[in-house]
Amino acid sequence: MKILVTYWSQTGNTKKVAEAIFQALTCDREIRPFDSVDSLNGTDLVFIGFPIMQFGPPAAARKLVNELAEGKRIALFVTHAMPSQSDDPLQKAMLEKELQKCRALCAKTEFLGLYHCQGELSEKTAGELISSGIPMLASFAEMRTRTIGHPDQTELAEAGMFARSITETLKG
Template identity: 30%
Template sequence: MTKWAVIYSSVTGNTRQIAEAIAQKADDADIFRVQDAPQDLSAYDVVAIGYWLRLGQPDPLTLKYLAGVENAKVVFFQTHGTAPTSEHAITSFARAGYHLGAGCEILGTFGCRGKINPAMLEKRKQAGPDDPHGGPQSEERWRLAATHPDAQDIAAAQDLVERMEHKLVLKARFAAKQAAKLAALQQQRKQE
């Protein structure tokens, strides 16, 4: 059985919804707000860390926490007001990985749209036409974000758990095969 730590930061509730979906799907999971999460994660097989985006990277609380995460198999999940396939969304995963502590392995990622903080949305509505995040050109993006996370996003987040657990099984099989090959090679060398 795979033991999960699901750690999240959420202001509007978007990332919390995804965290709860992941924790519900995992057979054995502990869920924490980032400010309450343990620093010692050695009891967990998978550490899922979720956040909202600020300035194209995880929010400040999560950034601070990431530096202390060491020697863990990590899954990132994020919510944001833009398309999950946008450059903004994709590069933010790289920025999250950059802030991880030593010895971590990133197993996978998940991102979905999420409602924009109402205070931020009002600020964006007042932005001029040169602001890439505001103005009338962004209204469709805001409209789409307001409908997420939806049932499809929740199902996709739960599917992530299955995919990551399957990946762990495949990695363990591969490691066992490699160890067997190495043992056979060492045995052969002893006989020569």
């Protein structure tokens, strides 16, 4: 089985998850950022990773999936500032809505699953969100301290397990 792990990452969080997935796989595999991928032909499975930006998949992810992934076997991995587990029903609903947009993006692919975890908001990013003028984005910036250290070792190990479970399903 030939697998491609491809990612888009501004501050390195999603890249860490991509590397954890790549390391966890033992078959014929490659890891590449989006900008060096111009075709998904010749791969049996593609792991596509990106951060949530402005409440959904960023333009780079929409472009890659819409232009290259139709009919392909895809699994997603996504990082975001919101905590993966929250007691706040509003926060939970908002994250679920964002993840749903990511799944919906893959409607024309053979979609196999999604892994997601929190990713640290850098100080610079928090500053940019505050000055965006969008109140909801500015409120993410206030969460910065609670994002520090993510993805952590547990989340990276979970990402690896997710990737192995996807490949096991295909072998089975």
